[in-house]
Amino acid sequence: MSKFDLTRAVKPATGSVIKRILVRCPSTGRLTATGKTVEESAWDGTKLNRPRLNCPHCGETHSWTKKDVVLAR
Ligand SMILES: [Zn+2]
Numbered sequence: 001m002s003k004f005d006l007t008r009a010v011k012p013a014t015g016s017v018i019k020r021i022l023v024r025c026p027s028t029g030r031l032t033a034t035g036k037t038v039e040e041s042a043w044d045g046t047k048l049n050r051p052r053l054n055c056p057h058c059g060e061t062h063s064w065t066k067k068d069v070v071l072a073r
Contacts, residue, residue: 019071027058
């Protein structure tokens with residue numbers, strides 16, 4: 001009956017790093033978090049379905065592609 005089993009940190013397997021998806025605003029050049037995350041190793045195979053972003057920097061709605069994306073921790 002060890003309580004250490006309950007508090008042991010769970011490490012993700014190698015290669016499954018979760019990244020936040022940031023998109024660069026074309027008007028201001030600033031990065032904006034989309035609120036989405038992706039497993040880094042799965043990003044290459046990820047298909048986007050016409051994603052849009054309500055941009056807090058310029059107030060417009062941007063449609064974005066993978067080329068506009070920066071993956072951040
Ligand atoms: Zn913008």
